[in-house]
Amino acid sequence: DGGITQSPKYLFRKEGQNVTLSCEQNLNHDAMYWYRQDPGQGLRLIYYSQIVNDFQKGDIAEGYSVSREKKESFPLTVTSAQKNPTAFYLCASSTLAGGLETQCFGPGTGLLVL
């Protein structure tokens, strides 16, 4: 079955440690996205990538880094520079068809930094 996987579902880290969240898709989508979701704040775009080896900052990129070495994979690293890393992180992918963009989301990863 085609889809997007994120792992792990929950992640615990100590403050000051970097952590990498995994996102893999087998939908053959060209674009991938990382969002952060906090209660009452909706989806906020962290980074997105339209093609392999290229990515752009979203609205809240500070303290995060990404790579896009393969079409299927778009890992997100939450660095120690991110002041409030505890949140629910969602990965999505999409393809542009007829000028229309519909995003498919993974199940999300809940990150708790103690």
Added chain:
Amino acid sequence: SQKIEQNSEALNIQEGKTATLTCNYTNYSPAYLQWYRQDPGRGPVFLLLIRENEKEKRKERLKVTFDTTLKQSLFHITASQPADSATYLCALGAGNNRKLIWGLGTSLAVNP
């Protein structure tokens, strides 16, 4: 700046009634608008897309309207069921811009 507003308060309705959710936007000219459903602790799931030149779209018990003059979309769920309880998000898109503009979502609770 671009802004999307959805009903900020949770919507509670009785099973069997029609739920109507609102999405208003400003400072934007979307080429299309989408509605997604999100359950707690899970990723959003795409429901419907409506283009700027379409007035209404239907899918089973779901109906979306799009008024570009009022800058508003209405999302209707007819014959609502407790299983429809979730948060519903609207998102705007424009042409080849790969970034969607997201609303905060409206929480819907359908009571049996």
